[in-house]
Amino acid sequence: MIIIGGGFGGLAVQRRLTGIDARVALIDRQNHHVFQPLLYQVATASLSPASISAPIRATINDQAECDVVLAEVKGIDPDRKRVIFDEGSVGYDYLVLAAGATHNYFGNDDWAPHAPGLKSLSDATEIRRRLLLAFESAEHEGDLESQRAELTFAVVGGGPTGVELCGAIKEIATHTLPREYQNIDPRAVRVILLEGAPRLLGAFPEELSARAKRDLEDLGVEVRLGTQVTEINGDGVRVGDEFIPAGNTIWAAGVQANPLTKDLGAELDRSGRVIVGSDLSVPGHPEIFAIGDLVSYTPEGSEHPLPGVAQTAMQMGRFVGDTIRDEIRGTRTRDQRGVFSYHDKGSMAIIGKNRAVAAVGDRKFTGFIAWLMWAFVHIAFLVGFRNRIRVMFNWGWKWLLGSHDARLIIGDTRMRIRTPRTDEFEYHAPGDPDRG
Amino acid sequence: MIIIGGGFGGLAVQRRLTGIDARVALIDRQNHHVFQPLLYQVATASLSPASISAPIRATINDQAECDVVLAEVKGIDPDRKRVIFDEGSVGYDYLVLAAGATHNYFGNDDWAPHAPGLKSLSDATEIRRRLLLAFESAEHEGDLESQRAELTFAVVGGGPTGVELCGAIKEIATHTLPREYQNIDPRAVRVILLEGAPRLLGAFPEELSARAKRDLEDLGVEVRLGTQVTEINGDGVRVGDEFIPAGNTIWAAGVQANPLTKDLGAELDRSGRVIVGSDLSVPGHPEIFAIGDLVSYTPEGSEHPLPGVAQTAMQMGRFVGDTIRDEIRGTRTRDQRGVFSYHDKGSMAIIGKNRAVAAVGDRKFTGFIAWLMWAFVHIAFLVGFRNRIRVMFNWGWKWLLGSHDARLIIGDTRMRIRTPRTDEFEYHAPGDPDRG
Numbered sequence: 001m002i003i004i005g006g007g008f009g010g011l012a013v014q015r016r017l018t019g020i021d022a023r024v025a026l027i028d029r030q031n032h033h034v035f036q037p038l039l040y041q042v043a044t045a046s047l048s049p050a051s052i053s054a055p056i057r058a059t060i061n062d063q064a065e066c067d068v069v070l071a072e073v074k075g076i077d078p079d080r081k082r083v084i085f086d087e088g089s090v091g092y093d094y095l096v097l098a099a100g101a102t103h104n105y106f107g108n109d110d111w112a113p114h115a116p117g118l119k120s121l122s123d124a125t126e127i128r129r130r131l132l133l134a135f136e137s138a139e140h141e142g143d144l145e146s147q148r149a150e151l152t153f154a155v156v157g158g159g160p161t162g163v164e165l166c167g168a169i170k171e172i173a174t175h176t177l178p179r180e181y182q183n184i185d186p187r188a189v190r191v192i193l194l195e196g197a198p199r200l201l202g203a204f205p206e207e208l209s210a211r212a213k214r215d216l217e218d219l220g221v222e223v224r225l226g227t228q229v230t231e232i233n234g235d236g237v238r239v240g241d242e243f244i245p246a247g248n249t250i251w252a253a254g255v256q257a258n259p260l261t262k263d264l265g266a267e268l269d270r271s272g273r274v275i276v277g278s279d280l281s282v283p284g285h286p287e288i289f290a291i292g293d294l295v296s297y298t299p300e301g302s303e304h305p306l307p308g309v310a311q312t313a314m315q316m317g318r319f320v321g322d323t324i325r326d327e328i329r330g331t332r333t334r335d336q337r338g339v340f341s342y343h344d345k346g347s348m349a350i351i352g353k354n355r356a357v358a359a360v361g362d363r364k365f366t367g368f369i370a371w372l373m374w375a376f377v378h379i380a381f382l383v384g385f386r387n388r389i390r391v392m393f394n395w396g397w398k399w400l401l402g403s404h405d406a407r408l409i410i411g412d413t414r415m416r417i418r419t420p421r422t423d424e425f426e427y428h429a430p431g432d433p434d435r436g
Numbered sequence: 437m438i439i440i441g442g443g444f445g446g447l448a449v450q451r452r453l454t455g456i457d458a459r460v461a462l463i464d465r466q467n468h469h470v471f472q473p474l475l476y477q478v479a480t481a482s483l484s485p486a487s488i489s490a491p492i493r494a495t496i497n498d499q500a501e502c503d504v505v506l507a508e509v510k511g512i513d514p515d516r517k518r519v520i521f522d523e524g525s526v527g528y529d530y531l532v533l534a535a536g537a538t539h540n541y542f543g544n545d546d547w548a549p550h551a552p553g554l555k556s557l558s559d560a561t562e563i564r565r566r567l568l569l570a571f572e573s574a575e576h577e578g579d580l581e582s583q584r585a586e587l588t589f590a591v592v593g594g595g596p597t598g599v600e601l602c603g604a605i606k607e608i609a610t611h612t613l614p615r616e617y618q619n620i621d622p623r624a625v626r627v628i629l630l631e632g633a634p635r636l637l638g639a640f641p642e643e644l645s646a647r648a649k650r651d652l653e654d655l656g657v658e659v660r661l662g663t664q665v666t667e668i669n670g671d672g673v674r675v676g677d678e679f680i681p682a683g684n685t686i687w688a689a690g691v692q693a694n695p696l697t698k699d700l701g702a703e704l705d706r707s708g709r710v711i712v713g714s715d716l717s718v719p720g721h722p723e724i725f726a727i728g729d730l731v732s733y734t735p736e737g738s739e740h741p742l743p744g745v746a747q748t749a750m751q752m753g754r755f756v757g758d759t760i761r762d763e764i765r766g767t768r769t770r771d772q773r774g775v776f777s778y779h780d781k782g783s784m785a786i787i788g789k790n791r792a793v794a795a796v797g798d799r800k801f802t803g804f805i806a807w808l809m810w811a812f813v814h815i816a817f818l819v820g821f822r823n824r825i826r827v828m829f830n831w832g833w834k835w836l837l838g839s840h841d842a843r844l845i846i847g848d849t850r851m852r853i854r855t856p857r858t859d860e861f862e863y864h865a866p867g868d869p870d871r872g
Contacts, residue, residue: 002863023863031568031845048484050842057616058843067618067863070572070845091862121846132467136506180493182503386833390826397822406486407494409467409506410557426527427438427459427503 001025001324002083002090004073004260005098006033006056008310009292012317013096013324017064020328024065025090026056027083029072033059034121035382037310038391040161042124043250044131044168045404049121051390054383073099076263078285094287094324097260097274098317101293101308104256104271111232115249118161125410127250131169132409134248138188139181149245151189154237156229157253158195159202160349163212165250166193166221167352174220176404192222192246194229194239196253201357203307204347208357211366215351229253255308257294264288269296269305279337280320286334289324291316299342306342310381315342350374353399437461437760438519438526440509440696441534442469442492444746445728448753449532449760453500456764460501461526462492463519465508469495470557471818473746474827476597478560479686480567480604481840485557487826490819509535512699514721530723530760533696533710534753537729537744540692540707547668551685554597561846563686567605568845570684574624575617585681587625590673592665593689594631595638596785599648601686602629602657603788610656612840628658628682630665630675632689637793639743640783644793647802651787665689691744693730700724705732705741715773716756722770725760727752735778742778746817751778786810789835 003010006028014026035052042049057068075084076097082089103117116126134150141147153169155162173189193200193216199209200216200223213223224239231238236246257272266282267275273296274282280297282288293308295316306312319340326332346360348370356370365373375395382388398404439446442464450462471488478485493504511520512533518525539553552562570586577583589605591598609625629636629652635645636652636659649659660675667674672682693708702718703711709732710718716733718724729744731752742748755776762768782796784806792806801809811831818824834840 025863031572031843048486049846050484050844053844055616055843068616069576070569091864093864121844125846133506136467140505180491180504389829393825393829407467407491408486408489408557410485410561427461428527428529 001094001096001328002027002092003096003098004028004083005100005258005292006030006059006068007036007098007100007292007313009098009100009313009317010096011056011059012314013098013291013321014064014066015061016318016321017066017325018061020064020325022093022328023067025067025069026060027069027071027073028056029070030120031055031057031070032121033383035387036119037378038382039118039121039124040164040168042121042406043118043127043165044172045128045407046168046172046398047391047394048406049125051387051394052382053121054387059383073260076260076288078264078282078288081287092287094328095289096317096320096324097258097264097282097288097290097294098292098313099258099260099294101255101257101271101273103251104254105251106254108232111251114234115156115232115251117251118165119255128406129409130248131172132407135177135181135184136409137247139183144188145245147184148188148190149236150247151184152236152244152246152248153189153191154194154244154246154249155192156194156232156237156249156251158193158197158200158223158225159252160347162193162195162250162252163200163216163349163351165252166191166216167219167350167355170216170219170221171352172404176407190222190246191220192224192244194227194237195223195225196228198226200225201347201349204349204357205359205364208359208364208366212349212351212357215355215357215366219352219355255293261290261294264290271296273305278339279323280316280340281337289320291320297340300339307347309347311345312342316340348374348377437530437532437764438463438528439532439534440464440519441536441694441728442466442495442504443472443534443536443728443749445534445536445749445753446532447492447495448750449534449727449757450500450502451497452754452757453502453761454497456500456761458529458764459503461503461505462496463505463507463509464492465506466556467491467493467506468557469819471823472555473814474818475554475557475560476600476604478557478842479554479563479601480608481564481843482604482608482834483827483830484842485561487823487830488818489557490823495819509696512696512724514700514718514724517723528723530764531725532753532756532760533694533700533718533724533726533730534728534749535694535696535730537691537693537707537709539687540690541687542690544668547687550670551592551668551687553687554601555691564842565845566684567608568843571609571613571617571620572845573683575619580624581681583620584624584626585672586683587620588672588680588682588684589625589627590630590680590682590685591628592630592668592673592685592687594629594633594636594659594661595688596783598629598631598686598688599636599652599785599787601688602627602652603655603786603791606652606655606657607788608840626658626682627656628660628680630663630673631659631661632664634662636661637783637785640785640793641795641800644795644800644802648785648787648793651791651793651802655788655791691729697726697730700726707732709741714775715759716752716776717773725756727756733776736775743783745783747781748778752776784810784813 003026032053038052041047138147138150178186201209274290292313296305298305348358350356354368356374358365358370439462468489474488477483574583574586614622710726728749732741734741784794786792790804792810794801794806
């Protein structure tokens with residue numbers, strides 16, 4: 001069998017395969033699993049990439065033999081049962097497609113260079129680079145209006161990622177960076193959250209959406225609801241008749257399924273997600289399963305498809321792993337497949353220090369309690385004991401001292417940097433005869 | 437005054453400037469200071485980039501006002517006393533050139549893409565990427581000879597960097613990676629250290645050079661002395677009549693001064709280093725100082741110029757910082773400048789777990805004691821209390837459990853990766869009717 005994707009879903013499948021006599025391959029185009037819920041902390045310079053990721057080889061279940069293959073899958077041939085690479089292909093008996101989703105600019109792909117999304121470690125370090133460069137550039141910008149534009153961060157999309165990014169950007173902009181920049185007034189830093197729907201965090205109870213908005217506004221984030229973005233370019237964002245000058249735009253608005261779903265010959269929703277059966281297999285192909293945020297699955301009795309979050313992917317992965325394991329062992333047949341049911345363990349989003357919102361069953365939590373729950377859950381689910389210690393240490397430090405320290409700009413530093421305001425800047429001592 | 441470079445030298449200058457009434461700028465093309473002695477640990481996946489670096493803004497002496505400028509200096513005009521950027525220039529009264537050195541391929545710049553050097557965090561993550569990709573690629577390489585070439589690491593240059601890299605590569609190849617690769621025999625991993633001189637660690641006492649060689653050989657590193665490299669390409673390295681197939685070559689052989697030294701109109705040595713006066717100023721320009729590994733300074737009574745190490749740069753920086761501070765304050769004149777004298781605090785190089793060599797004055801240390809000294813000194817000099825804790829934690833973990841965990845391949849993963857041996861790899865369960 002072949003598993004495509006080493007995210008939450010793919011790994012969960014592999015972990016259930018103990019004790020089967022079959023060749024298994026886990027294919028990913030990266031060598032590492034990423035704990036996506038904390039990507040925004042890499043993007044905002046709180047955590048290092050290595051702290052929220054783990055090599056896939058080090059993470060898989062050793063009790064289940066598995067080839068880990070670092071390669072990019074180019075296509076799937078469901079009729080010949082082969083996974084296709086640039087050179088050659090490999091055959092499978094079972095296939096699990098767990099390749100995740102990517103950004104969806106809803107047809108406006110020209111927005112992409114101006115509004116990076118946040119799906120991979122490279123995305124996160126790119127956003128971090130832009131965030132830190134904006135401050136470097138603004139420090140030497142003499143024109144106050146231009147400085148203000150450079151320090152304006154527009155985040156498109158008010159789901160958990162957008163909310164968490166806004167809170168974190170405001171935090172680093174208010175608490176850590178101003179100490180080090182002499183020419184930047186922290187009040188000049190604008191963070192604007194743009195959401196098309198009438199409320200934030202659409203998947204949460206309305207009460208928590210309202211609370212998240214209030215918390216963000218307390219931190220100084222401008223929240224604009226019911227706002228459609230009609231243009232994004234290097235200078236800013238257009239919403240309706242207004243153009244907001246913003247040097248930095250981040251896309252947290254939409255995702256689309258990995259395009260491999262198109263090869264399956266099955267029905268897709270408008271985001272490219274496969275509509276799977278109750279056993280999570282692809283209609284017409286009982287040997288192919290699809291899990292995670294590239295599927296659309298609406299449980300019986302529900303009106304909405306399951307959310308594309310880590311919980312969903314992990315539960316689907318375990319279900320599919322169990323199914324395949326039992327069928328290979330011969331303890332169940334295809335006719336005996338169960339129906340996948342989702343156990344909603346709740347949703348949470350962090351807004352800032354001591355502020356979060358959480359919904360667990362009918363109970364709702366806000367403020368410090370929700371924040372503690374958030375921190376506990378995220379540490380508990382991080383892959384790797386060592387990462388847990390490191391992240392706890394970093395959070396403890398930040399909580400006490402408020403400093404961010406993964407503030408590395410790696411890659412091109414020249415993009416937006418100007419020389420200092422040249423005619424004004426002369427570096428002399430007062431007594432120097434050459435002093436300008 | 438202007439300081440170019442935020443390394444050990446430039447920061448040391450800035451730290452001495454407390455209480456002067458002068459505009460000071462510290463210019464660097466990166467936003468972070470890097471603790472270069474530990475770069476090899478980033479390259480070999482032991483430490484994260486953020487653990488050995490610190491934002492320059494967070495590192496400078498707050499008691500001395502200083503503009504931190506992220507920009508690339510294009511030139512120096514010593515007659516007009518201006519530092520030149522792509523757009524515009526700024527004037528100075530004092531200039532300290534502390535811009536460091538880069539790799540020197542001795543005229544063979546076509547070797548560069550095949551043999552990266554190790555001077556910056558980007559270099560380190562590039563070497564890490566190549567190291568980890570070599571294992572990924574070798575895992576699926578069916579031909580044993582090709583696999584052996586992919587797992588051959590040739591390190592050119594037997595100074596501390598070369599010695600430390602070889603020890604660390606052998607360590608990760610022997611202890612961490614084999615657990616995770618089923619098709620790689622750890623004995624297939626060859627690490628070859630090529631040095632032109634008749635001994636390793638030329639700056640150390642001969643006894644320690646011999647010990648370092650023995651220690652490396654104990655670890656399984658092949659050490660070849662008196663060996664001139666005459667060609668490097670993507671397939672390997674030529675030494676004399678022999679061509680060594682090596683998928684990975686690392687350049688640790690030579691450095692050349694930052695080309696800005698050419699603008700000073702002063703005498704340079706053959707590596708482009710400025711030959712400075714006894715006050716570390718540039719002949720003919722008492723207002724320009726040069727420090728660190730871009731200068732050649734031979735103390736009176738010595739036969740050799742000072743080594744281009746962190747100690748030299750820091751001591752030079754303190755001396756120059758004191759000189760400029762006193763002259764700006766008016767407590768000393770230019771005629772009263774002192775003579776720089778270097779206090780050799782010793783040299784050390786680590787070879788592997790519990791193995792290092794150290795020379796302090798006339799005393800020599802090897803083995804576990806030298807290793808402890810090395811670890812203590814490197815932690816003590818790391819910038820940032822938080823980094824010290826993190827690095828100690830990581831080393832403690834690695835010492836106890838032997839695992840490397842910053843094993844991220846970021847960037848292009850496709851370079852050397854093939855698909856699995858396609859015709860052989862079919863992922864099926866034994867009972868599957870389609871099984872090939």
